[in-house]
Amino acid sequence: MEPSDLPPELKGLERRLAARSRLQPPADLRLRVLAAMRRELAAQPAHSRRSWAGFWQYSAAVAAGILLVLNLLMSMGNRSDLPASRAANGADVQQVAAKIRELVPFISPEAALCEALILRAGSHLEMVPQLRPGVSSLQALQQIEEGPSWVTR
Amino acid sequence: MPATPDDLLEGLAAGREEAFAALYDAYGARLFAAACGMLGLREEAEDAVQDVFVGLVQARARLRQVENLKAYLFASLRHAAMHRRGRAKASQFDTAEVAMPAADVGPDAEISRRLDVALRRLPHEQREVIALHVDAGLTFAEVAAVLDVSANTAASRYRYAMEKLREAMKEPDRGTV
Numbered sequence: 443m444e445p446s447d448l449p450p451e452l453k454g455l456e457r458r459l460a461a462r463s464r465l466q467p468p469a470d471l472r473l474r475v476l477a478a479m480r481r482e483l484a485a486q487p488a489h490s491r492r493s494w495a496g497f498w499q500y501s502a503a504v505a506a507g508i509l510l511v512l513n514l515l516m517s518m519g520n521r522s523d524l525p526a527s528r529a530a531n532g533a534d535v536q537q538v539a540a541k542i543r544e545l546v547p548f549i550s551p552e553a554a555l556c557e558a559l560i561l562r563a564g565s566h567l568e569m570v571p572q573l574r575p576g577v578s579s580l581q582a583l584q585q586i587e588e589g590p591s592w593v594t595r
Numbered sequence: 596m597p598a599t600p601d602d603l604l605e606g607l608a609a610g611r612e613e614a615f616a617a618l619y620d621a622y623g624a625r626l627f628a629a630a631c632g633m634l635g636l637r638e639e640a641e642d643a644v645q646d647v648f649v650g651l652v653q654a655r656a657r658l659r660q661v662e663n664l665k666a667y668l669f670a671s672l673r674h675a676a677m678h679r680r681g682r683a684k685a686s687q688f689d690t691a692e693v694a695m696p697a698a699d700v701g702p703d704a705e706i707s708r709r710l711d712v713a714l715r716r717l718p719h720e721q722r723e724v725i726a727l728h729v730d731a732g733l734t735f736a737e738v739a740a741v742l743d744v745s746a747n748t749a750a751s752r753y754r755y756a757m758e759k760l761r762e763a764m765k766e767p768d769r770g771t772v
Contacts, residue, residue, distance in 0.1 A: 447750075452757045455764070459729050462707035467627040471641055472619055475648045479615050482652040 535562055600664060607651065608658045619648060622665070625731040626672050632726025633676040635715050646675040666740040669727060673741060680719075713763035721756035724749055 448456065538558035543549060549557070606614025626647060630640035650671055651658070661667045714722060720742075727738045728749075735753070739746040 448754065448757065452754070452761060455757060455761055456729070458706060459710055459725070459760070461703075462710050463704060464628060464707075464730065465631050465637060465640075467624050467644070468641065471627065471644065472623060474641075475619055475623070475645050476612075476616055478645050478649050479652050480612060482649050483610050483612065 535559060538562065604658055604661065604664060608655050610652070610655055615648065615652065618651070618664075618668075622668055626668065629669060629726045629731035630672055630676060632714070632730040633673070633719075633723055634679060639676075639679050643672060643675040643679055646678075647671045650675070663737075663740060665733070666737055669731065669733065669737070669741040670743075673723065709764060710760070713760050716763060717756055717759055721752050721759070724752045725756050728753055 535555070535558045538561060539551070539554040542554040542557050543551065546554075603614055603617060607618065623644065626644050627640055630643040631637065634640050634643060647668060651668075658664075714725060717725070723742065724738055727733045727741060728735065733741065735746045735750045738753075739749040742749060
């Protein structure tokens with residue numbers, strides 16, 4: 443809608459509304475406003491301090507972000523050494539599965555492959571002794587030398 | 596007064612006092628008129644205008660990005676008026692009587708008084724449109740930019756407001772609230 447769309451009686455009202463007596467800004471308002479602006483402009487150093495505070499906050503946030511990304515990247519780097527990340531159905535696994543089937547002829551090909559995978563996974567496990575509360579470091583060393591407790595002697 | 600609006604913006608962004616004074620001289624009276632229309636209280640209107648200019652000084656670093664300074668000023672005024680309305684009871688503004696200039700007497704002054712009373716009974720969003728279009732002299736496109744609505748919506752609100760005013764002016768005078 444454009445104002446020209448107003449019917450004549452509303453146009454008349456619009457003219458009266460525009461021509462009605464209205465308050466004028468007091469003379470001292472200009473002085474008051476300019477004085478308030480001058481005070482605010484004089485507060486410039488405080489503004490600069492706020493800017494520096496913002497800069498340091500921003501820098502700290504960026505540094506924290508970089509540390510977090512580095513941490514995640516290092517975690518992923520460690521995980522890349524897991525046996526599961528290697529080709530599970532590679533030629534060596536197939537060879538081991540064939541060997542198992544030679545030794546145990548009645549086992550199915552799927553079961554032989556499964557056993558080969560289990561052997562492959564187990565070959566990459568780190569031998570870490572399970573330290574229990576109360577186990578001294580000497581006992582822990584003995585455990586390492588003797589081998590893990592799940593090895594049947 | 597700076598030669599171009601860009602010069603003015605540059606002066607404001609640089610914090611030059613004469614640029615702020617020039618801006619007040621250009622828009623102060625219209626901002627005050629619009630503030631009176633939105634708030635209905637002289638003291639609150641004066642404070643709202645001061646809030647706009649102080650806010651402008653505080654935000655001067657971002658002023659170079661402003662494309663429409665007039666719309667920015669009146670949008671700031673609207674924000675300041677809403678803030679002031681939010682701090683006090685809305686009824687305080689709706690029933691307050693803006694003091695008329697002392698010299699105004701006679702039939703025209705009586706019509707002005709009745710129009711002011713009728714304006715204060717309008718819904719706030721319609722009163723805003725009247726204040727911006729009639730009192731501050733903004734076009735509907737500018738009113739739309741200030742209110743962040745379409746120009747059609749601004750014009751519709753204006754028409755509804757005018758129709759309500761016409762009905763109110765037909766009623767017998769009940770004096771101020």
